[in-house]
Amino acid sequence: LSAPEENPTICRLPAGCPLALGPQGLERSLRQSQERYSTVYLDLLGLIAVGRYRPGDRLPSHEELRKIYNVSIDTTTRAIRILRGWGVVTGTRGKGIFVAMGPAELARLPLDPTLIAVHVRRFLDSLELLSLTVEGIADHAANQVRPGEARALYDKLEELWTEAYLYQLSPIVLLDFLTEHIRYDALRAIYKVLRENYHIGRSIPKLVNRKKTPVSAALHRQCLDAAGLLEQGETRAFARKAAEMFQTTHRLV
Helix, strand or coil, rough: ECCCCCCCCCCCCCCCCHHHHHHHHHHHHHHHHHHHHHHHHHHHHHHHCCCCCCCCCCCCCCHHHHHHHHHHHHHHHHHHHHHHHCCEEECCCCCCCEEECHHHHCCCCCCCCCHHHHHHHHHHHHHHHHHHHHHHHHHHCCCCCCCCCCHHHHHHHHHHHHHHHCCHHHHHHHHHHHHHCCCCCHHHHHHHHHHHHHHHHHCCHCCCCCCCCCHHHHHHHHHHHHHHHHHHCHHHCCCCCCHHHHHHHHHHC
């Protein structure tokens, strides 16, 4: 990027720069190589594995899944069809989609190792990019926060830890908060994809632990500390603490 002297607020983009695609085009480009339907069914498998959904629970409708994963109804239909074929879910039109398999039975599913490897690679690449860029992003996002939002973040982290703990939930909540407060559309589009890829971690069996461990407690404490610093107006300290937490996650994986 280069800024012309006569107007430093405008940047010239070199030929072939991805940012020239615009926010929506950039987001589509980042997702081109992804198997969208496999992202949906792998994440649902992960949510079942960590206990978010149990046998007999009703899954979100196709319309709700479309909004959650930012995909088409055709994609959610294909994903659910695969899960139904494996016996993971049951459902009929007009009644809903219901979980039929527990965590212990998921280990017998015929998952394609190549497909899993692709998703793991996306997860690792996203963790690395996140750890390299998040301090600057957090500093930027902190300056967009309105009064009361930092306290709301802190309260949400505490509530979710005590009432609805899931794998890596605290870091995901913090990443959601950062993404929502990015001012620039193209940068927000990149972080939306990073946020989606971060969720892949709960689809990787060796990373999933349904119990609160010393490691998950330490990560949660770092998230709370970051939120507390933000509430106090310590934006630079908030950015450093957020970066420290995501860099720790990267090293752990």
